[in-house]
Amino acid sequence: MSKHLSKLLLSVVSVLLIVVATIVPTFAASYIQDGDWKYEMSGVISSEYHIESYLGNSSRVQIPALFQSKPVTKVNSEAFLNNIDINYIAFPATIKEIGNNAFYGCTALKSLIIPNTIETIGNNAFYGCTTLSLVSFDANTGVDVIPRNCFNGCTSLNTVILAQGVERIESMAFLGCTNLTSATIPASVTCIADNAFNKCDNLTIYGWENTYAQTYAEEKGIKFYSYGAYVEPTTATEPATTIAPVTTTAVTTTETTADTTVETTSTAPATSLATNPVEPSTTTDPTETSISTDPSESTVATTAEVTETTTATHSTTVTITDPVESSTASNKKPYIIGDSDLDGKITVKDATLIQKFIVDLEYLDHVQKLLSNCDAVGEITVKDATLVQKYCAGFENILFVGTEVLV
Numbered sequence: 001m002s003k004h005l006s007k008l009l010l011s012v013v014s015v016l017l018i019v020v021a022t023i024v025p026t027f028a029a030s031y032i033q034d035g036d037w038k039y040e041m042s043g044v045i046s047s048e049y050h051i052e053s054y055l056g057n058s059s060r061v062q063i064p065a066l067f068q069s070k071p072v073t074k075v076n077s078e079a080f081l082n083n084i085d086i087n088y089i090a091f092p093a094t095i096k097e098i099g100n101n102a103f104y105g106c107t108a109l110k111s112l113i114i115p116n117t118i119e120t121i122g123n124n125a126f127y128g129c130t131t132l133s134l135v136s137f138d139a140n141t142g143v144d145v146i147p148r149n150c151f152n153g154c155t156s157l158n159t160v161i162l163a164q165g166v167e168r169i170e171s172m173a174f175l176g177c178t179n180l181t182s183a184t185i186p187a188s189v190t191c192i193a194d195n196a197f198n199k200c201d202n203l204t205i206y207g208w209e210n211t212y213a214q215t216y217a218e219e220k221g222i223k224f225y226s227y228g229a230y231v232e233p234t235t236a237t238e239p240a241t242t243i244a245p246v247t248t249t250a251v252t253t254t255e256t257t258a259d260t261t262v263e264t265t266s267t268a269p270a271t272s273l274a275t276n277p278v279e280p281s282t283t284t285d286p287t288e289t290s291i292s293t294d295p296s297e298s299t300v301a302t303t304a305e306v307t308e309t310t311t312a313t314h315s316t317t318v319t320i321t322d323p324v325e326s327s328t329a330s331n332k333k334p335y336i337i338g339d340s341d342l343d344g345k346i347t348v349k350d351a352t353l354i355q356k357f358i359v360d361l362e363y364l365d366h367v368q369k370l371l372s373n374c375d376a377v378g379e380i381t382v383k384d385a386t387l388v389q390k391y392c393a394g395f396e397n398i399l400f401v402g403t404e405v406l407v
Contacts, residue, residue, distance in 0.1 A: 031052055032049075032067075033055070034067065035056075036054060036055045036056030036058070037051065037053075037054060037055065037056075037064065037067075038051075038052040038053045038054075038055060039051065039052060039067050039072070040052040040076060047070060048070055048071050048072070048073045048074075049067045049068070049070055049071070049072050049073070050072065050073065050074040050075070050076050051063060051072060051074065051075045051076055051079050052076050052079060053076075053078075053079050053080075054079060054080055054083065057085045058085065058086070059085055059086060059087040059088070059108070060086075060087060060088045060090075060360075061086050061088070061089050061090070062090045062092075063075065063089070063090065063091055063092055063095060064092070065092035065093065065094045066094070071094040072092070072094055072095065073094055073095060073096050073097065074095065074096060074097040074098075074099065075095060075097070075098045075099055075102045076099045076102070077099035077100040077101050077102060077122065078099070078100075078101045078102065078104065079099065079102050079103075080102060080103045080104075080106055081101060081102075081103075081104050081105060082104065082105040082106070083103075083105075083106045083108075084106070084107055084108055085108060086106055086108055086109055087108050087109065087110050088109075088110065088111065088360065089103070089109065089112070090113075090356075091114070091115050091117075091118060093115065093117045094117070095115075095117065095118055096117065096118060096119050096120065096142075097118070097119060097120040097121075097122075098118060098120070098121045098122060098125050099122045099125070100122035100123045100124055100125065101122070101123070101124045101125065101127070102122060102125050102126075103125055103126050103129060104124055104125070104126070104127045104128060105127070105128045105129070106126070106129050107128070107129065107130050107131055108131055109126075109129045109131060109132050110131055110132065110133060110134075111132065111133060111134040111135075111136075111355075111358075112126065112132060112134065112135045112136070113136050113137075113138070113352065113355050113356060114135070114136070114137045114138065114141065114143065115138050115352075116137070116138040116139065116140050116141045116142055116163070116165075117142060118141075118142055118143055119142040119143060120143065120145075121143055121145075121146070121147055121150060122147060123147045123148045123149055123150070124148070124149045124150070124152070125147070125150050126150060126151050126154065127149050127150070127151070127152045127153055127154075128152070128153045128154070129151070129153075129154050130153065130154065130155050130156060131156050132151070132154045132156060132157050133156050133157060133158045133159070133179075134157075134158065134159050134355075134358075134382060135151065135157065135159070135160045135161070136159075136160075136161040136355055136382075136385075137161060137162050137163040137166070138163060138348060138352055139163050139164065139348035139351070139389065139392060140163065140164060140165055140348070141162075141163040141164070141165040141166060142165065143165065143166060144165060144166060144167045144168065145166070145167065145168045145169075145170060146162070146166060146168070146169045146170060146173045146196075147170050147173065148170045148171050148172060148173065149171075149172050149173065149175070150170075150173045150174075151173060151174050151177060152172050152173070152174070152175045152176060152177075153175070153176045153177075154174075154176075154177050155176065155177065155178050155179060156179055157174070157177040157179060157180050158179050158180060158181055158182065159180075159181070159182045159183075159382060160174070160180065160182070160183040160184065161184045161386070161389070162183070162184060162185055162186055162189070163186060164186040164187065164188050165186070165188055166185075166186060166188055166189055167188055167189060167190055167191065168189070168190070168191040168192070169185075169189065169191070169192045169193060169196045170193050170196065171193040171194075171195055171196065172193070172195055172196065172198070173193065173196045173197075174196055174197050174200060175195060175196070175197075175198045175199060176198070176199045176200075177197075177199070177200050178199060178200065178201070178202075179202070180197070180200045180202070180203050181202050181203060181204060182203075182204055182206065183197070183200075183203060183204075183205050183206065184205075184206045184207065185205055185206070185207045185211075185213035185216075186207070186208075186213075187207070187208045187211045187213075187230040189211070189212050189213055190212050191212070192212065192213075192216045197220070197222070203222055203223070204222070204223040204224070204225055205217040205222050205223070205224050205225070206224075206225045206227065207224065207225075207226065207227065208226065208227050208228065208229065208230035209226050209227075209228055209229050209230075210229070211230065214226065227390075233392070332406040332407060333406065333407060334404050334405070334406055335367065335370075335371055335404070335405050335406075335407055336371070336402060336403070336404055336405070337370075337371050337374055337400045337401055337402065337403045337404075337405055338350055338371065338372075338374055338387070338388045338391060338400075338401040338402060339371055340353045340354050340357075340364065340368050340371055340372045340388075341353050341368075342367070342368065342371075346388060346391060346392065346401065346402060347392060348388075348389065348392050350372075350388050351385045351386075351388040351389045351392065352385075353372075354372050354380060354384055354385040354388065355382065355385045357372065357380060358380060358381065358382060358385070364380075367407050370405070370407060371405070372384055374387040374388060374398075374399060374400055374401050375387060375399050375400070376399075376400055387399060387401050388401060
């Protein structure tokens with residue numbers, strides 16, 4: 001090759017490098033602000049957007065699903081860093097990823113429901129959320145790893161419900177969660193870091209027999225409560241809404257309030273709330289049953305007459321007098337306890353709806369409240385959502401879940 005040709009090629013390469021250096025920055029991340037949101041668009045033409053930061057001061061935040069008709073798929077690193085206003089955050093189905101430190105130091109965040117459409121959570125994502133008390137993952141979660149320091153320092157965290165699909169809990173994931181008393185760990189988990197639950201001195205782990213969760217608890221001297229052998233649900237998304245015949249106790253209950261009388265005859269499974277993964281020490285006393293048809297109304301204690309019976313082979317129908325709207329029995333409609341969204345089926349959507357109602361993210365009308373109070377005790381709590389989750393997982397004897405009522 002001649003010297004002239006070599007110089008020519010060198011010149012061409014130099015020019016190309018200059019052109020590339022000039023053009024490349026135009027392909028770097030660019031940002032667009034719209035109201036309270038700052039979005040990231042990667043590339044010249046993007047098919048999706050990311051949340052770069054939140055600029056508002058609302059206490060209840062719904063992350064947008066779309067921007068400029070394109071899906072919002074990620075919460076970027078530090079997008080909500082040290083936000084002290086947000087109490088509740090709702091994720092749309094389009095979000096697939098939560099970045100590192102995304103909600104680091106959100107000290108007002110009270111509860112967290114992770115939808116099963118999210119696939120990845122970054123390190124330190126909820127580090128130092130000191131008011132956070134409940135973390136619940138939707139059934140069949142897409143998240144396979146609870147990452148390093150994810151909930152480190154969440155000192156008010158009391159209840160964690162991980163869902164089938166999670167496989168690993170990494171180093172210091174729940175370090176210093178000093179008020180953590182209940183962690184449900186699914187059978188899919190095969191690895192938990194040694195220090196994942198350090199300084200969680202009052203912890204009880206709830207899980208299934210002969211799983212890694214049980215082994216870990218025993219090795220670390222953590223209390224373990226077993227649900228029995230894990231059985232894969234036959235239909236993950238549409239579980240059956242009928243209960244197999246079981247040995248039951250017939251309960252007749254009469255309740256009188258200022259405006260109405262409730263008389264029910266139900267076939268209640270002989271099951272204690274001790275199987276509940278949130279508060280195992282709570283049991284249902286057949287001689288003192290509190291029923292509240294509306295959380296805003298005062299609860300009235302009732303006396304129940306209990307008679308032992310043989311195995312039931314039919315579904316139970318309970319007639320409830322609605323204190324809000326008086327009607328004759330002929331006008332009543334059949335519903336299923338646990339069917340909170342009124343679609344005629346009991347699915348994980350119902351459990352999620354109950355969880356969102358508890359933290360003020362969703363509204364339930366009077367009928368929905370009746371159907372969501374699955375243990376028929378006091379107000380609607382996370383215990384009721386857990387009963388629905390267990391029912392969907394194929395457990396039997398789940399108190400009143402699946403019982404038909406007339407309202």
